[in-house]
Amino acid sequence: MEKDVFDFVLTFISIIWEAFPFVVLGAVVAGILEEVVPQQALAKLIPQNRLLAVCVGGVLGLVFPMCECGIVPVMRRLLRKGLPLGTCVAYMLAGPIINLVVISSTYVAFGPHGIGNEMVALRVGLGFLVAVTTALIVQGQYATHGNKLLTPLAAPQQTKGPTPEVIAKDEASQVHPSQNRAGESKPFFQRIANISETALHDFIDIMVFLTLGACMAALVKGQFTTETVESISKGFPAVTILGMMVAAIVMCLCSEADAFVAASFTTLHPSAKIAFLVLGPMFDFKLLLMFTRVFRRRVIVTVFLSVFIQVFVYSMAVHYLWSYIVPTPTAAVVVEGGQ
Numbered sequence: 001m002e003k004d005v006f007d008f009v010l011t012f013i014s015i016i017w018e019a020f021p022f023v024v025l026g027a028v029v030a031g032i033l034e035e036v037v038p039q040q041a042l043a044k045l046i047p048q049n050r051l052l053a054v055c056v057g058g059v060l061g062l063v064f065p066m067c068e069c070g071i072v073p074v075m076r077r078l079l080r081k082g083l084p085l086g087t088c089v090a091y092m093l094a095g096p097i098i099n100l101v102v103i104s105s106t107y108v109a110f111g112p113h114g115i116g117n118e119m120v121a122l123r124v125g126l127g128f129l130v131a132v133t134t135a136l137i138v139q140g141q142y143a144t145h146g147n148k149l150l151t152p153l154a155a156p157q158q159t160k161g162p163t164p165e166v167i168a169k170d171e172a173s174q175v176h177p178s179q180n181r182a183g184e185s186k187p188f189f190q191r192i193a194n195i196s197e198t199a200l201h202d203f204i205d206i207m208v209f210l211t212l213g214a215c216m217a218a219l220v221k222g223q224f225t226t227e228t229v230e231s232i233s234k235g236f237p238a239v240t241i242l243g244m245m246v247a248a249i250v251m252c253l254c255s256e257a258d259a260f261v262a263a264s265f266t267t268l269h270p271s272a273k274i275a276f277l278v279l280g281p282m283f284d285f286k287l288l289l290m291f292t293r294v295f296r297r298r299v300i301v302t303v304f305l306s307v308f309i310q311v312f313v314y315s316m317a318v319h320y321l322w323s324y325i326v327p328t329p330t331a332a333v334v335v336e337g338g339q
Helices: 002-036 040-044 050-062 068-080 085-094 100-113 116-149 164-173 188-223 226-235 237-251 258-263 270-279 285-291 297-325 329-334
Strands: none
Touching: 002 100, 002 188, 002 258, 050 085, 050 116, 068 085, 068 285, 085 116, 085 297, 100 116, 100 258, 116 270, 116 297, 188 237, 226 237, 237 258, 237 270, 237 297, 258 270, 270 297, 285 297
16 A cells, blocks of 8 residues: 555656646746737748648747647637638647647657657657648638638637627636737836746646646556556557547646656557647647637537547557667567557
8 A cells, every 4th residue: 555655656746847847948938928929920920822821830839839728819819810720720739749848848758768759750740740631621611611610709800700899808808818918018027027927827727737647647557557558558559549549638738748647657658658649739628618719619520520530540550650660679678569
């Protein structure tokens, strides 16, 4: 009994301790960007060609890194300014994965296991592929249905929509404290206060879900031996991948910290970890509630099905191709029995 408690505490603390610096860094970066970077700067980077625009949206996180919680309200405001829906969807899905903070945290989490570069490459590559494919599907729907796919609070301003009073009331009701203030002229100390407010809000939001995720990971590891996890991963890859995908949806972890939770399952096949790391930042219960403020049901269902199916298919491919992706002695030890 004492050993079980000790193992739980050790796993829990190790996850929190490793993720903490990246949580702080991500919160501070998001606060600075929300305060000093006008959202119109995003629109200036988008080319006219729709395919290129979607692809650019998939890598905007490298320039404007934000967690999934902050991207949704920003995207809604950009949609109102007339930014193409496909571009916004690509940024919304890929931004929480393809940014320097998340790339660094993923490398640090898996580096000690000898697969840091591989996990980063797979997470970024599959994240981009899933995001761009989903965005193109949604953009195709937009060509048919137009602004009917958006809620009145997200539709472009030139279309008939809510009155300025309604919009102002909705902005005031948003939970995130950085609404509509980026790029405004204000005193230096007011900017510092705003950055601190946004960073503290994001930090608390991330830490709540990180704590819950670390608890769940520690509990699961206490219930299953490493041999059991390895055996299930070997014999039932589809079940393992689906299980980690469901866990990603339920845990609602931030992309800046989820790699440390995934890496704690040392004997789990990397394909299941990739499924967890790609799906979680794109769709979970928390994001589902946020999507309802932006999209109609058709778009939400399309995004969910497209992301879920693609992540499952690509993760299964990773499972069977892993020995070719990482043909090293170290990888053979990590994944032994997991083919």
